[in-house]
Amino acid sequence: xxxxxxxxxxxxxxxxxxxxxxxxxxxxxxxxxxxxxxxxxxxxxxxxxxxxxxxxxxxxxxxxxxxxxxxxxxxxxxxxxxxxxxxxxxxxxxxxxxxxxxxxxxxxxxxxxxxxxxxxxxxxxxxxxxxxxxxxxxxxxxxxxxxxxxxxxxxxxxxxxxxxxxxxxxxxxxxxxxxxxxxxxxxxxxxxxxxxxxxxxxxxxxxxxxxxxxxxxxxxx
Numbered sequence: 001x002x003x004x005x006x007x008x009x010x011x012x013x014x015x016x017x018x019x020x021x022x023x024x025x026x027x028x029x030x031x032x033x034x035x036x037x038x039x040x041x042x043x044x045x046x047x048x049x050x051x052x053x054x055x056x057x058x059x060x061x062x063x064x065x066x067x068x069x070x071x072x073x074x075x076x077x078x079x080x081x082x083x084x085x086x087x088x089x090x091x092x093x094x095x096x097x098x099x100x101x102x103x104x105x106x107x108x109x110x111x112x113x114x115x116x117x118x119x120x121x122x123x124x125x126x127x128x129x130x131x132x133x134x135x136x137x138x139x140x141x142x143x144x145x146x147x148x149x150x151x152x153x154x155x156x157x158x159x160x161x162x163x164x165x166x167x168x169x170x171x172x173x174x175x176x177x178x179x180x181x182x183x184x185x186x187x188x189x190x191x192x193x194x195x196x197x198x199x200x201x202x203x204x205x206x207x208x209x210x211x212x213x214x215x216x217x218x219x220x221x
Contacts, residue, residue: 007159008100012111014169019087020191026078036062048144048172050137051114076116083120092210097130108133108153133157144172147180174202
């Protein structure tokens with residue numbers, strides 16, 4: 001999997017760290033305070049959107065009085081403590097990061113999440129020095145499945161797309177990386193278990209733990 005790979009780029013939530021579980025609770029709490037109910041399709045509908053795009057979509061959907069920037073600030077505040085102290089690595093992720101560094105592979109994060117929460121979790125899990133570049137979808141023109149965030153990460157890492165390997169946990173993210181011309185390894189996550197068939201169809205590889213990359217037991221699709 002790592003042959004001829006110069007850079008590895010990770011999605012963050014559900015891919016590098018186990019954090020998708022907290023957003024359902026945050027969404028429910030946020031809406032309940034405003035007398036609103038979380039639609040069953042909400043998480044699916046916002047899949048791949050940048051933090052800003054999600055705020056715009058949510059504001060329009062529920063006709064909220066808050067500005068887009070106010071919504072982003074509220075969400076960051078609700079999630080900051082959890083990202084700082086409760087979110088953990090996906091299985092084998094920490095070991096894989098260290099292995100990549102030993103191999104001289106540069107590392108990036110390309111995420112739909114906010115810069116503030118990426119910073120909180122990298123500091124909380126003490127891997128901020130392992131990551132060479134962090135790009136959020138708010139910094140590019142279009143969120144996933146557009147390739148923008150992955151192409152920007154590759155540019156900052158001085159790597160050609162064909163020499164980049166991406167790890168992703170949801171179909172929109174896998175499509176974004178494939179649209180950027182990169183190889184993709186799908187990562188198992190409980191939140192996207194119902195999408196496993198589609199993830200396998202879109203990706204090049206599949207893992208349930210990063211240890212499978214280290215011991216060469218990953219699935220080739």
